[in-house]
Amino acid sequence: MIAPDxxxxxxxxxxxxxxxEKVLRLLDERGLQGWRALAGTDFFKxxxxxxxxxxxxxxxxxxxxxxxxxHPRLPLVSYPYEWTFSMLKDAAxxxxxxxxGALHAGLTIKDSTPYNIQFVDGRPxxxxxxxxxxxxxxxxxxxxxxxxxxxxxxxxLRACAGVPFQPWxxxxxxxxxxxxxxxLLGGKKRFNSGALLHVRLQxxxxxxxxxxxxxEDLKTxxxxxxxxxxxxxxxxxxxxxxxxxxxxxxxxxxxSCSHVSRDRDAKSEFLQSTLERVSPRRxxxxxxxxxxxxxxxxxxxARAIAVDSDEAVLDDLYRRSKGQxxxxxxxxxxxxxxxxxxxxxxxxxxxxxxxxxLVIAYGLIHHLIYGASIPPREVLRWLHxxxxxVVVEFVSPADEMVAKLVGNKxxxxxxxxxxxxxxxxxxxxxxxxxxxxxxxxGTRVLFDLVPR
Amino acid sequence: MIFGYLDAGSGSLLLxxxxxxxxxxxVAYKAMRMKFARSRIARxxxxxxxxxxxxxxxxxxx
Numbered sequence: 001m002i003a004p005d006x007x008x009x010x011x012x013x014x015x016x017x018x019x020x021e022k023v024l025r026l027l028d029e030r031g032l033q034g035w036r037a038l039a040g041t042d043f044f045k046x047x048x049x050x051x052x053x054x055x056x057x058x059x060x061x062x063x064x065x066x067x068x069x070x071h072p073r074l075p076l077v078s079y080p081y082e083w084t085f086s087m088l089k090d091a092a093x094x095x096x097x098x099x100x101g102a103l104h105a106g107l108t109i110k111d112s113t114p115y116n117i118q119f120v121d122g123r124p125x126x127x128x129x130x131x132x133x134x135x136x137x138x139x140x141x142x143x144x145x146x147x148x149x150x151x152x153x154x155x156x157l158r159a160c161a162g163v164p165f166q167p168w169x170x171x172x173x174x175x176x177x178x179x180x181x182x183x184l185l186g187g188k189k190r191f192n193s194g195a196l197l198h199v200r201l202q203x204x205x206x207x208x209x210x211x212x213x214x215x216e217d218l219k220t221x222x223x224x225x226x227x228x229x230x231x232x233x234x235x236x237x238x239x240x241x242x243x244x245x246x247x248x249x250x251x252x253x254x255x256s257c258s259h260v261s262r263d264r265d266a267k268s269e270f271l272q273s274t275l276e277r278v279s280p281r282r283x284x285x286x287x288x289x290x291x292x293x294x295x296x297x298x299x300x301x302a303r304a305i306a307v308d309s310d311e312a313v314l315d316d317l318y319r320r321s322k323g324q325x326x327x328x329x330x331x332x333x334x335x336x337x338x339x340x341x342x343x344x345x346x347x348x349x350x351x352x353x354x355x356x357x358l359v360i361a362y363g364l365i366h367h368l369i370y371g372a373s374i375p376p377r378e379v380l381r382w383l384h385x386x387x388x389x390v391v392v393e394f395v396s397p398a399d400e401m402v403a404k405l406v407g408n409k410x411x412x413x414x415x416x417x418x419x420x421x422x423x424x425x426x427x428x429x430x431x432x433x434x435x436x437x438x439x440x441x442g443t444r445v446l447f448d449l450v451p452r
Numbered sequence: 453m454i455f456g457y458l459d460a461g462s463g464s465l466l467l468x469x470x471x472x473x474x475x476x477x478x479v480a481y482k483a484m485r486m487k488f489a490r491s492r493i494a495r496x497x498x499x500x501x502x503x504x505x506x507x508x509x510x511x512x513x514x
Contacts, residue, residue, distance in 0.1 A: 010458075110458065111458050140460070140465045140468055140469065141460075141468055142458055142460040143458065143460070144460065144464050144465070144467075144468045145460055145461040145464035146458060148464070178464075197467070197471060198467075201467060201470075202463060202464055202467050204463075205462075205463030205464070205466055205467050206461055206462075206463035206464060207463070208463060209461075209462035209463040209466060210462070210463070212462050212487055212491070213462060214462045214465055214466055214483050214484075214487055215460065215462075215465060217482075217483040217484075217486045217487050218465060218466070218469060218479060218480075218483045220482075220483070220486060221478075221479045221480075221482035221483040221486065222478075222479050222482065223469060223479050223483075224475075224479075226472070226475070227468065227469055227471075227472030227473075227475065227476045227479065228468070228472070230471065230472040230473050230476070231468050231471045231472055234471060
């Protein structure tokens, strides 16, 4: 049965639908023309063979469609507000490279949203074949404003102001407006050439021209694709120059904590045994940090999804994991990416998208219990909701890390169920314990849990 | 005419012409002139309509 992808409806010329495990793209007459114009070019063939553009095979269309394509299924769909700085930067450069290549082939890309790009094995892949169409003489780059709002400004926010872009992109799926960005970039940074042109001048021109259509006037005035190419060249240079200096104020330096190096081998062996028992296709590594355990899962043949709230560690992990079966997702597990967008379903929640066969929760639940004040029963209920085996590390109140997390909270201000004996009772309500193992000084226990 | 599903924003469209260099500045200038000329014609047409309506109202009163 064919079900429309709830995130693919804005372009009337092209819509993605799911037919069981198959991913199909249904095209109207205009979409079919765009596809035929793209499919016949060397640009398309080379972009697909280089892994920059998703493959597509034309198939017989169902009734009501002028054309249809079949795409390979993606291992995981992630959204720009779940990406690290380097991921968004790589995606921005891919968007510009493909636009440049398309223009040279007599085509254009009619939009510029990062939702058209996904990451497969650590590399960006453009997935919206429907975005390509034949270039019409005199047409400007329709996606320029969208490119600045959803790629350039978020990158500038991180690189120039040190502010994470993920909450902004999650809060407004259309990205930052030039007027907002103009206010956010303060001090000397507002006067660098990129900020002056793409932020301040664009904000001013948008305010002045808001009630006037100029697309046809530009065409009559002699707009050429060379002007778009010049803009693309300058944008590529600007995006390439943007760098984010990582700081170690989060969990980036977690690997140097004494318990991490002390317990790492034991935790790896424990996980390895579970991987052999479960043989998962997809492993969700919650609180993945530097991705050590995600790499073990990937090495065992699974697709690993490394989730953490610390962008710095995940940015390093992304850069170290090219070509590996590992996906990186930045989200705070105390407030994971929700379902949102049009009708509340356009962008689905990360938990729904992950669909794991095994969950790793090492070094995580004490942060939820003591840091985010989630009751231990609720944490276990949440882990149980995945419906898969869970490898979890319990950390008792006597552990040195717990003392740090508790901070100024008094014992009566904390939830019950924190002691090992209480936690075991809670486990018994929802899971069977397949295996367990004490670590180090006895303040930590690993559990291999099977949901009832 | 073929319409895109994305609103490109008039200010952003003109800006990309300006960013394109000297040739683009010329294109943007011409586009702006055409735009303002059309605005003036449209404004003149509205003023003519108002004058006609006022004349009609006055002649009806007299």
